[in-house]
Amino acid sequence: MFPIRCIRSYSTGRAREIIKFYYDFKSPFTYLALEPALQLEKDYPVQISFIPWRFRAEETFGGTVEQRDKRNWDKIRYGYSECRRFANERGLIIRGPQRIFDSSMSLIAGLYADKHQFFHAFASRTFELFFKRQLNIENMDEIIKLLYETSKKDKTFEEFSQDFQNYLNNQGQQDYLNAEIDAEQDHVFGVPMFIIRGEPFWGYDRLSWVRKTLDSLNS
Numbered sequence: 001m002f003p004i005r006c007i008r009s010y011s012t013g014r015a016r017e018i019i020k021f022y023y024d025f026k027s028p029f030t031y032l033a034l035e036p037a038l039q040l041e042k043d044y045p046v047q048i049s050f051i052p053w054r055f056r057a058e059e060t061f062g063g064t065v066e067q068r069d070k071r072n073w074d075k076i077r078y079g080y081s082e083c084r085r086f087a088n089e090r091g092l093i094i095r096g097p098q099r100i101f102d103s104s105m106s107l108i109a110g111l112y113a114d115k116h117q118f119f120h121a122f123a124s125r126t127f128e129l130f131f132k133r134q135l136n137i138e139n140m141d142e143i144i145k146l147l148y149e150t151s152k153k154d155k156t157f158e159e160f161s162q163d164f165q166n167y168l169n170n171q172g173q174q175d176y177l178n179a180e181i182d183a184e185q186d187h188v189f190g191v192p193m194f195i196i197r198g199e200p201f202w203g204y205d206r207l208s209w210v211r212k213t214l215d216s217l218n219s
Contacts, residue, residue, distance in 0.1 A: 017046045017217065020195035022188050024055040025110070025137055026103045028083040028094050029204040031127040033192040036207050038120060044214045050119055052107035052176065053183045053191055086204065094131045106137035108172040109147055112164055121150040
């Protein structure tokens with residue numbers, strides 16, 4: 001669970017507000033929101049708590065790829081065209097996935113990376129490769145390789161691989177369940193979503209409101 005609202009910095013003694021950031025690696029708008037979210041930690045006395053939430057594409061867009069009707073396909077095509085507008089402004093590449101992916105394992109990998117303090121590097125690279133269609137987030141070998149490449153490399157690859165697989169099959173399952181419980185309590189229905197003192201801000205285009213809220217808290 002993720003109940004802590006503030007944490008005190010040992011270097012400055014100043015309390016840092018905890019902002020929850022719900023994400024999924026198959027969400028293009030979360031990809032767009034990642035770097036601006038990280039920038040918040042530099043601009044405000046805040047700490048981002050990254051919490052996985054698996055985006056339910058089937059529920060949102062009318063079932064499986066074969067079951068979707070024209071209206072849902074129109075929504076998807078427009079969503080990705082809008083993503084690409086934002087992405088082009090920042091030199092990012094976003095290509096729509098060619099099928100529906102189960103991101104559960106990659107999200108548990110994100111929890112593992114966060115525990116070992118290399119989440120930012122892992123998340124940035126995961127988003128980049130996935131939306132270039134160069135990463136299968138359901139493939140364990142590819143996920144472990146990417147985890148190791150972005151880690152501190154303080155173990156051999158074999159030791160690292162075994163450690164992650166132990167986490168994936170044991171504590172990682174509980175941590176993932178805890179994240180789901182937290183999301184339910186926060187009434188999360190989509191990503192990216194920021195939670196500031198219980199108030200939700202859904203979507204990449206709500207970042208300006210997030211900043212206004214933080215400005216008011218720090219004024």
